[in-house]
Amino acid sequence: MRFHLTEEQQALQDSLLRALADCFPKSRLLEFVDGGSDFDSSSWNVLMELGLGGLALPEELGGSGLGLLEAGLALEVLGGAAAVGPIIGHLLTGRALAASTNDAARRAHLPGVANGTLVASIAFGGAWLPETWEINVSDGNVSGAVMHVQSAGAAQLILVGTLGGGLSLVRTGDRGVSTTPMKSTDRTRGLSTIRFDRAPAVELFAAGDPQVQRLFDEGLVLLAADALGGAQTCVDLSVAYAKQREQFGRPIGCFQALKHQLVNMAVEVEPARAMLWFAAYAQDAELPEASRVAALTKAHLCDRYVSVARAAIAAHGGIGYTWDYGLNIWFRRALFDRAYLGSPGVHRERAAEMADW
Amino acid sequence: MDLSYGAAAEGYRREVREFLAQKWQPEKRAGDELKDYVKEFRRKATAAGLLYRGISTRYGGSEQKPDVIRSQVIREEFGRARAPLEVGGNGMSMLVPTLLERGNDELREYFIRPTVDGDFVWGQGYSEPGAGSDLASLRTRAQLVADQWIINGHKIWTSQGGSATHMFALVRTEFDVPKHQGISYLLIDLDQPGVIRRPIRQMTGESGFYEFLFENARTPAGWIVGERGEGWSVSRTTLKHERASIASADALGRQFVKLIDLARSVERGGRKAINDKEIRQALARIESWVMAHRASSYRLFSCAAASADPGHIALMMKLLTTEIGHETAALAQELVGDALLVEPEAAGSGGRGPEKWLDQIMGSLGNSIAGGTTNIQRNIIAERGLGLPRDAAMGNIS
Numbered sequence: 001m002r003f004h005l006t007e008e009q010q011a012l013q014d015s016l017l018r019a020l021a022d023c024f025p026k027s028r029l030l031e032f033v034d035g036g037s038d039f040d041s042s043s044w045n046v047l048m049e050l051g052l053g054g055l056a057l058p059e060e061l062g063g064s065g066l067g068l069l070e071a072g073l074a075l076e077v078l079g080g081a082a083a084v085g086p087i088i089g090h091l092l093t094g095r096a097l098a099a100s101t102n103d104a105a106r107r108a109h110l111p112g113v114a115n116g117t118l119v120a121s122i123a124f125g126g127a128w129l130p131e132t133w134e135i136n137v138s139d140g141n142v143s144g145a146v147m148h149v150q151s152a153g154a155a156q157l158i159l160v161g162t163l164g165g166g167l168s169l170v171r172t173g174d175r176g177v178s179t180t181p182m183k184s185t186d187r188t189r190g191l192s193t194i195r196f197d198r199a200p201a202v203e204l205f206a207a208g209d210p211q212v213q214r215l216f217d218e219g220l221v222l223l224a225a226d227a228l229g230g231a232q233t234c235v236d237l238s239v240a241y242a243k244q245r246e247q248f249g250r251p252i253g254c255f256q257a258l259k260h261q262l263v264n265m266a267v268e269v270e271p272a273r274a275m276l277w278f279a280a281y282a283q284d285a286e287l288p289e290a291s292r293v294a295a296l297t298k299a300h301l302c303d304r305y306v307s308v309a310r311a312a313i314a315a316h317g318g319i320g321y322t323w324d325y326g327l328n329i330w331f332r333r334a335l336f337d338r339a340y341l342g343s344p345g346v347h348r349e350r351a352a353e354m355a356d357w
Numbered sequence: 358m359d360l361s362y363g364a365a366a367e368g369y370r371r372e373v374r375e376f377l378a379q380k381w382q383p384e385k386r387a388g389d390e391l392k393d394y395v396k397e398f399r400r401k402a403t404a405a406g407l408l409y410r411g412i413s414t415r416y417g418g419s420e421q422k423p424d425v426i427r428s429q430v431i432r433e434e435f436g437r438a439r440a441p442l443e444v445g446g447n448g449m450s451m452l453v454p455t456l457l458e459r460g461n462d463e464l465r466e467y468f469i470r471p472t473v474d475g476d477f478v479w480g481q482g483y484s485e486p487g488a489g490s491d492l493a494s495l496r497t498r499a500q501l502v503a504d505q506w507i508i509n510g511h512k513i514w515t516s517q518g519g520s521a522t523h524m525f526a527l528v529r530t531e532f533d534v535p536k537h538q539g540i541s542y543l544l545i546d547l548d549q550p551g552v553i554r555r556p557i558r559q560m561t562g563e564s565g566f567y568e569f570l571f572e573n574a575r576t577p578a579g580w581i582v583g584e585r586g587e588g589w590s591v592s593r594t595t596l597k598h599e600r601a602s603i604a605s606a607d608a609l610g611r612q613f614v615k616l617i618d619l620a621r622s623v624e625r626g627g628r629k630a631i632n633d634k635e636i637r638q639a640l641a642r643i644e645s646w647v648m649a650h651r652a653s654s655y656r657l658f659s660c661a662a663a664s665a666d667p668g669h670i671a672l673m674m675k676l677l678t679t680e681i682g683h684e685t686a687a688l689a690q691e692l693v694g695d696a697l698l699v700e701p702e703a704a705g706s707g708g709r710g711p712e713k714w715l716d717q718i719m720g721s722l723g724n725s726i727a728g729g730t731t732n733i734q735r736n737i738i739a740e741r742g743l744g745l746p747r748d749a750a751m752g753n754i755s
Binding site for chain 2: 267270
């Protein structure tokens, strides 16, 4: 029985935290959100040199052999630092390649995804859930448009959701692929619409393959991990500010009303930490309830993130409402996490159905 | 992460099952016969190292090495067999650990064994009408006259006050010192003329707790735990051994299953409530909190087993449990609807319909008061967990 982090798992988080503090400090983040780019190659390269691309891939395929739990722990740190780049899509593409029976595709792309020299993103489309995906496949080509694709300008590979719940891989450099950037609410996740006009694609999973739902569930857990990290940052920034900001001749953190607001924020976040561990563990251990737990965890953590991000801005007062202080970055990321891969209401309804309610 | 208890624990589970199969056969016994049988069973279970594990054999315990996993296996197997665990109440949960930590040999010898046997039943004498959240302002006083303390004052909110034989109480014995330093921890026999006990009728209509008036009540000079003036710190003695468990997560899980059953059994807008979109969302929301609570219980349990510091999640569990209770009550009253207009029959009387949720709806309010109000819990989390500065006007709250 073990249900708290090992020293190795803590060391993994510490090393990512240190690397990001160095290569992507808050000053760099504030510059980035004013720059209008959808990718930051310098911080991406640092993370990939640390092995993030292959973290959750089997050792025999060039990875570290760790599981979704460790990937989640990494995403938690990245979410806390508001890191840039299509990391969830990249990790899912790696795991899709590793799980696919398409050996040629795996040989061609997995080494690059594992070491990060290839950047991969995802284009699911429809209403996020696999059964709503719309891209048509015919004669090894895909056609159709997908909105809200992250870092499409930087990605060389796109994992595309196809009609009926399949997954195919498209190279963005091939014919028939065009991208149109959109102005993203979350400036750290630059989005584009991507159009496929008979673009060549290799099929990793046919429509309806149960592996597809599993990969989608992994995406839900990773997004929840990002939400956990971001929500914790909102709590930490607010608590630190309450200790430092003085009014009426004392730190505002002395006042019970604010104290209780901060505690309510912390009590939203801290219990959800173990919930996230459980959701990731359930995937790694292939527990029968894994898919349902992923849905509930995504819904819960993304709700918590929006809630504490709002509360953080309220707790800061005027400075929290400014652009330059940067709290709005996490607020905007919370809105992204809430919507991306399906809203809390959608996943709660799925959980209700899976429980036969 | 690994939620299995491991092969050693499963081997131990088989031993516990074997013990229960042989020794727990209460069939057909009732009344005093059952009472005696239970007492004898507890003795056998203690001899087998299954109960009172943190208490030395000298005081009637089984003196086992602390092992949260074995303790959990014991709880699970006894629960499955519906066999009685240790006697409950404040005596076992609060007084005995305090005596083990801070009491002298004489007090331990005299009090622990009868408490373990269930012959001494303890009431807690902390709160007073004028001392609730600001407990240290308590005014019940004791004066040492020859070899006895003479006690005068008023204690309130004492659970098990009807059956209590004894009380552990905080009383003021020193008067020219700051309020926290003038308090002593006394043990009092409640069967004496100077003690008047009165039930307090609570909002449910039942009397779950009592108040006690002390009018020149007496207790021996030596029935004090710690020194004079140390009562505040004695009452804060933390419970060190085998306290982590997932018992409250199990209780929340059972309550959630009942809530689902309720949603399946009642109608809303002309169809089963469980098929109502809003109700499904609300149920899934509550389930998420229950799941977060359960996973956090695993986390605390795992940290306890490994002697690792769990961090401030440990301070949050009571507040979390209370909040889940409130959310559950809010949904239950929506589901029960007009049936709540009729007072439920007493528990165990049979024939109780959905209106029985009134017990939970009211009881969930008690949870936000008993054992430290929700706002006091928040102060503790703020100051000890988040490191926020103390409000000067509040003094020492921890």
